Amino acid sequence: MDTLSYKTVSANKATVTKEWVVVDATDQILGRFCSKVAKLVRGKYKPNFTPHVDCGDNVIIINADKIKMTGNKWTDRSYLTYTGYPGGQKATNPLRLQAKGSQRLFNKVLKGMLPKNRLGDKLLSNVYVYDGAEHKHEAQNPKFIDINTLK
Numbered sequence: 001m002d003t004l005s006y007k008t009v010s011a012n013k014a015t016v017t018k019e020w021v022v023v024d025a026t027d028q029i030l031g032r033f034c035s036k037v038a039k040l041v042r043g044k045y046k047p048n049f050t051p052h053v054d055c056g057d058n059v060i061i062i063n064a065d066k067i068k069m070t071g072n073k074w075t076d077r078s079y080l081t082y083t084g085y086p087g088g089q090k091a092t093n094p095l096r097l098q099a100k101g102s103q104r105l106f107n108k109v110l111k112g113m114l115p116k117n118r119l120g121d122k123l124l125s126n127v128y129v130y131d132g133a134e135h136k137h138e139a140q141n142p143k144f145i146d147i148n149t150l151k
Contacts, residue, residue, distance in 0.1 A: 011050040016043075020142035021057045022135070026066045028147065030094075030109060036150050037061065038113035041123050045150065054119060058126045060142055064102035065131040069094065079108055103129045 021040060025033055043049050043056035069077075078091040097105040106129045114120040128137065 009048060011048045011053050011055045013053065015048075016053060016055045018055075019057045020060065020137060020140040022060045022062060022142045022144045023147045024063055024144075025061050026063045028067060030067050030069050030105075033067065033147060034106065034109045035113060036147050037127065038110055039150070040145075041110070041126050042114065052119065054122055054126070056123060056126065058140070058142075059128070060135050060137055061106060061127065061129045062133050062135055063131070064106060064129045065098070067102070067105075102131050 023033075023037065023040075037059055039045060040059050041056040043054075046055060049055060074095045075093055078093055079097065080089060080091050082089050094105055097108060106127065107124065110127060111120070111124055114123050128135065
């Protein structure tokens with residue numbers, strides 16, 4: 001018996017079906033929300049998930065300015081950056097990042113949840129963050145997903 005009835009199917013760039021998805025961040029907790037978005041972007045909710053291929057969806061986050069954090073994390077949590085020069089370490093908090101635009105805050109959080117390689121950089125470019133309820137991707141006919149139904 002030389003034939004197998006089951007074969008592992010690996011997705012590649014030609015066989016991947018990418019969709020456009022809209023998720024609403026209103027009254028969601030930042031970390032829990034972003035972990036589900038990272039899974040969507042990575043493609044982990046799809047049956048043909050392949051770790052080394054971009055098989056996730058393009059995610060549009062609306063109402064990003066209405067995201068929540070528990071406790072005093074808006075002011076007490078600090079994100080560090082380093083310029084490369086002596087004494088060039090700088091700290092900022094989520095409140096200041098969101099004041100510059102929600103895109104910066106979400107990129108900072110999502111980047112830590114994605115792979116640290118070229119694939120992770122490509123996946124991060126599949127996320128679009130908007131402060132209001134309107135977005136400019138209506139031509140792609142995105143479908144709305146309730147993020148609370150995902151695990």
